Amino acid sequence: MTRVYNFSAGPSVLPEAVLQQAQAELVEWHDAGMSIMEMSHRGKTFTAIAEQAEQDLRDLLAIPNNYKVLFLQGGAALQFSMIPINLFGKTAKADYLNTGIWSTKAINEARKYGQVNVVASSEAQKFTTVPARDTWQCDPNAAYFHYTPNETINGVEMHDVPDVGNVPLVADYSSTILSRPLDVSRFGLIYAGAQKNIGPAGLTVVIIREDLLDSHFPFTPTMLNYKIQADDKSMHNTPPTFGWYLAGLVFKWLKAQGGLEAMAVINQRKAQHLYQAIDNSGGFYKNAIDVRYRSWMNVPFTLPTEALEKSFLAEAEKAGLTTLAGHRTVGGLRASIYNAMPEAGVNALVEFMQVFQQKWN
Numbered sequence: 001m002t003r004v005y006n007f008s009a010g011p012s013v014l015p016e017a018v019l020q021q022a023q024a025e026l027v028e029w030h031d032a033g034m035s036i037m038e039m040s041h042r043g044k045t046f047t048a049i050a051e052q053a054e055q056d057l058r059d060l061l062a063i064p065n066n067y068k069v070l071f072l073q074g075g076a077a078l079q080f081s082m083i084p085i086n087l088f089g090k091t092a093k094a095d096y097l098n099t100g101i102w103s104t105k106a107i108n109e110a111r112k113y114g115q116v117n118v119v120a121s122s123e124a125q126k127f128t129t130v131p132a133r134d135t136w137q138c139d140p141n142a143a144y145f146h147y148t149p150n151e152t153i154n155g156v157e158m159h160d161v162p163d164v165g166n167v168p169l170v171a172d173y174s175s176t177i178l179s180r181p182l183d184v185s186r187f188g189l190i191y192a193g194a195q196k197n198i199g200p201a202g203l204t205v206v207i208i209r210e211d212l213l214d215s216h217f218p219f220t221p222t223m224l225n226y227k228i229q230a231d232d233k234s235m236h237n238t239p240p241t242f243g244w245y246l247a248g249l250v251f252k253w254l255k256a257q258g259g260l261e262a263m264a265v266i267n268q269r270k271a272q273h274l275y276q277a278i279d280n281s282g283g284f285y286k287n288a289i290d291v292r293y294r295s296w297m298n299v300p301f302t303l304p305t306e307a308l309e310k311s312f313l314a315e316a317e318k319a320g321l322t323t324l325a326g327h328r329t330v331g332g333l334r335a336s337i338y339n340a341m342p343e344a345g346v347n348a349l350v351e352f353m354q355v356f357q358q359k360w361n
């Protein structure tokens with residue numbers, strides 16, 4: 001078996017130890033006589049797996065007791081609709097900060113259900129930075145304030161939680177959740193599609209403050225209603241059981257690494273190593289993002305020509321460094337270096353970059 005270093009933005013690399021454990025438990029989970037995929041989600045065995053996964057996530061993020069954790073389907077993109085139809089019931093207006101392609105999608109979806117106030121946008125800067133806090137035109141009566149802490153495609157990350165007063169903060173943490181400690185109590189709602197830093201695609205994690213559960217519209221579909229899902233412990237219908245189980249293994253793995261403090265140290269070191277390689281290349285490799293907002297998780301970069309980028313991708317692939325093409329909408333290259341990307345993978349990429357440059361420069 002030869003596992004490559006997979007720099008995909010999502011679905012992305014999972015910890016090898018987790019895959020090995022899932023493989024060992026695949027055909028028969030412990031002494032259950034069947035696999036996880038074949039058992040009732042309401043049975044004792046799966047209920048225990050589900051509760052343990054939630055507890056481990058609560059431990060990792062120190063989630064306060066007045067928050068519910070939901071294990072849903074539909075991806076982060078469904079949350080772009082679920083958020084307004086669950087939080088707009090009392091005040092159908094919300095503030096959105098636009099820092100990239102994912103923020104823009106969230107904004108466009110929310111506009112279908114109420115009044116969206118874009119407090120500031122970095123679109124004119126091609127989403128290479130975050131608008132300065134003192135330029136945001138916030139509405140103190142907004143139902144919530146939505147932002148995207150890490151713009152996966154653009155490679156822009158807000159390293160501090162913004163202060164928006166008493167308006168509930170809603171954040172799309174899809175590509176940076178669990179990369180470092182987080183003060184959950186600052187938020188009204190945090191959501192993340194699993195396939196970047198949590199587990200396999202098909203699972204979406206929502207962490208919601210309990211007082212926000214009663215602001216849905218009367219027409220909010222049953223399956224898309226946070227209150228109903230919270231009351232039924234995410235089991236109003238059959239949840240994505242295998243994804244939930246695998247996420248649980250990832251949470252255990254994170255605990256074994258030393259938790260999120262330890263992950264933060266490793267993630268920062270990985271990112272610094274890669275950005276330094278880019279910055280020290282004499283302009284051969286370039287990252288266009290405002291250094292204050294460079295993402296720890298997604299590192300886009302360009303080469304002097306598109307032809308060189310093509311050769312880079314082809315040669316990297318041969319060297320076992322895969323999925324380094326940038327998103328189709330922005331081009332260039334992008335290395336996604338989530339929790340499960342080992343430091344050795346980043347080291348291998350940096351070495352490859354140096355050799356490639358010597359050859360072509």
Ligand SMILES: *Cc1c(COP(=O)(O)O)cnc(C)c1O
Binds near residue numbers: 010152175
């Ligand atoms: C990947 C991603 C999404 C979309 O996730 P899906 O689960 O495919 O819907 C949304 N927001 C961000 C920040 C992402 O990285």
